[in-house]
Amino acid sequence: MRKDCLSGNQKRSALGAGRILFASLASLSFSSGYQDSRLKKFFSRNGTVILGFIFILSLIVLFAVGLSQNRKTSENFKYGIVFDAGSSHTTMYIYKWSAEKVNDTGLVYEIEACKVKGPGISTYATKLQELPIYLTQCMGRAKELIPKYKHQETPIYLGATAGMRLLSLEDAKLANKILSAVTSLLSSYPFNFRGARIISGSEEGAYGWITINYLLGILKEKQYSKDPSLEKNESQETYGALDLGGASTQITFVPKTVTKNTASKLMKFRLYGKNYSVFTHSYLCYGMDQALLRKLAKDSKNAVLEAYMEPCFHPGYERTVDLHEIYNTTCAWTFKVWLPFNKIRIQGSGNFEKCLQSINELFSISYCRYTSCAFNSVSRPSVHGKFGAFSAYYYVMEFLNLTSDKVSSRDMVNEKMRTFCSTPWEVVNTTFIGVKEKYLSEYCFAGSYILKLLEYYNFTDYWNHIEFMDKINNNAEAGWTLGYMLNLTNIIPAELPPPKPFSRPTYISLMVVFSLVLAAVFILGSVLFHKSWYFWN
Ligand SMILES: Nc1ccn([C@@H]2O[C@H](COP(=O)(O)OP(=O)(O)O)[C@@H](O)[C@H]2O)c(=O)n1
Numbered sequence: 001m002r003k004d005c006l007s008g009n010q011k012r013s014a015l016g017a018g019r020i021l022f023a024s025l026a027s028l029s030f031s032s033g034y035q036d037s038r039l040k041k042f043f044s045r046n047g048t049v050i051l052g053f054i055f056i057l058s059l060i061v062l063f064a065v066g067l068s069q070n071r072k073t074s075e076n077f078k079y080g081i082v083f084d085a086g087s088s089h090t091t092m093y094i095y096k097w098s099a100e101k102v103n104d105t106g107l108v109y110e111i112e113a114c115k116v117k118g119p120g121i122s123t124y125a126t127k128l129q130e131l132p133i134y135l136t137q138c139m140g141r142a143k144e145l146i147p148k149y150k151h152q153e154t155p156i157y158l159g160a161t162a163g164m165r166l167l168s169l170e171d172a173k174l175a176n177k178i179l180s181a182v183t184s185l186l187s188s189y190p191f192n193f194r195g196a197r198i199i200s201g202s203e204e205g206a207y208g209w210i211t212i213n214y215l216l217g218i219l220k221e222k223q224y225s226k227d228p229s230l231e232k233n234e235s236q237e238t239y240g241a242l243d244l245g246g247a248s249t250q251i252t253f254v255p256k257t258v259t260k261n262t263a264s265k266l267m268k269f270r271l272y273g274k275n276y277s278v279f280t281h282s283y284l285c286y287g288m289d290q291a292l293l294r295k296l297a298k299d300s301k302n303a304v305l306e307a308y309m310e311p312c313f314h315p316g317y318e319r320t321v322d323l324h325e326i327y328n329t330t331c332a333w334t335f336k337v338w339l340p341f342n343k344i345r346i347q348g349s350g351n352f353e354k355c356l357q358s359i360n361e362l363f364s365i366s367y368c369r370y371t372s373c374a375f376n377s378v379s380r381p382s383v384h385g386k387f388g389a390f391s392a393y394y395y396v397m398e399f400l401n402l403t404s405d406k407v408s409s410r411d412m413v414n415e416k417m418r419t420f421c422s423t424p425w426e427v428v429n430t431t432f433i434g435v436k437e438k439y440l441s442e443y444c445f446a447g448s449y450i451l452k453l454l455e456y457y458n459f460t461d462y463w464n465h466i467e468f469m470d471k472i473n474n475n476a477e478a479g480w481t482l483g484y485m486l487n488l489t490n491i492i493p494a495e496l497p498p499p500k501p502f503s504r505p506t507y508i509s510l511m512v513v514f515s516l517v518l519a520a521v522f523i524l525g526s527v528l529f530h531k532s533w534y535f536w537n
């Protein structure tokens with residue numbers, strides 16, 4: 001009956017297709033003496049079921065292999081440790097990233113910021129034996145947080161900034177002693193120690209610039225960012241970086257125009273296939289702590305009977321300082337005068353206007369050899385675009401509740417500062433319980449200093465252009481350390497990585513389509529096979 005249902009042409013094509021698709025299966029089944037009629041019947045009845053079963057099985061295998069190839073390998077993480085040995089304190093940062101995604105989305109994030117107890121490492125020159133205790137707690141954290149089997153491959157760097165730069169200017173041998181002691185100490189841990197060194201002011205500025213633009217997702221289009229507008233705007237300009245430390249301060253940005261005088265101050269980077277010429281300048285002695293020391297040294301000459309009134313301290317606040325301490329520093333020695341006493345009592349008067357005036361004298365703008373200078377005769381292109389201000393800029397402005405989204409005008413900032421500076425110390429001290437006295441007593445000076453510094457940088461109407469930032473996108477703190485590590489571990493490639501052939505959803509969709517086509521071919525094949533089977537039997 002069935003034979004009759006097929007025309008001559010149909011029979012031939014059915015025979016051809018059946019032969020091609022199942023030649024191997026048929027030869028396996030029948031050429032090996034499988035001529036038993038019961039088996040023939042069994043196969044003719046159940047052939048479709050068997051083929052279907054084989055087909056489903058191969059689909060499952062195919063799918064499982066596909067998924068395993070495409071799965072998220074969450075276990076394969078890498079780690080990096082960077083010590084920021086600042087002038088006032090040391091912090092250890094631990095970064096973590098997925099080994100697979102490193103050149104792809106470039107998502108590196110901070111898992112720890114361990115604050116080392118004690119002052120900056122430059123103060124350890126005469127007590128090197130205390131360094132092991134100094135670093136032990138944070139190194140213990142690193143051992144705890146990074147899986148043991150990853151210790152040997154985890155790089156560890158230490159970068160020292162302006163405190164050590166100053167010490168190196170004063171006594172290079174002492175600075176080297178500290179670095180050698182830190183080197184032998186960090187090498188004794190099971191991590192991959194990659195050096196302890198003093199980084200230059202330009203490096204500090206440039207790595208800070210890389211960090212914030214990397215975290216904001218600007219360096220690479222469609223890089224991870226929680227701000228969707230950043231992903232859409234492909235020609236997003238980079239942010240400038242403003243870093244304020246205790247001993248130095250950095251300004252770094254991509255200038256609109258470059259003059260002959262500023263060309264030598266440009267640092268060139270090629271990141272994700274794009275070239276950047278970044279202007280950066282570091283002002284040593286213009287960090288917050290050194291600026292205050294210089295101011296106290298400058299004003300101490302006004303002392304009468306071992307005391308003087310300080311407008312940048314709150315009324316009722318008093319501090320006694322050793323003249324030796326302020327005069328014997330590299331930053332303040334130019335203000336040295338002979339005084340008939342060794343100690344000086346500084347009494348706060350809380351006068352904001354006088355404080356600003358007094359800070360003015362720390363900036364020298366009288367002489368500029370170039371067409372445009374910020375201060376101290378440093379030739380500098382005009383600032384433009386957005387800036388991210390971090391480190392002490394952020395700590396101070398956050399404390400004063402003056403970060404950009406809350407403040408709309410410079411007048412508002414002035415008013416706030418005037419009120420804060422004139423608040424009696426007793427009130428300030430009892431209102432902000434828990435804030436370290438050193439920081440609390442200096443916020444009036446610090447806020448006023450930041451106002452002046454930004455003015456000398458020529459930021460006019462700057463509250464619209466400056467964002468005070470701490471952790472960016474909840475990923476990592478703004479600062480030079482992340483940029484330093486990204487650079488030394490080559491995490492940011494010079495060229496854009498080639499695009500992945502398929503995204504995960506595309507890959508899965510293709511698998512499904514391919515499987516369905518395969519299913520259709522099998523079903524069609526088995527139908528044709530059965531028809532040809534009946535035809536021949
Ligand atoms: N919570 C904090 C922590 C630090 N700071 C200040 O932030 C500055 C950090 O400077 P740093 O130690 O990184 O010094 P540099 O080596 O970068 O010049 C210091 O002036 C600290 O006093 C602050 O004002 N509030």
Ligand SMILES: [Ca+2]
Pocket residue numbers: 086087161244245246391
């Ligand atoms: Ca710093």
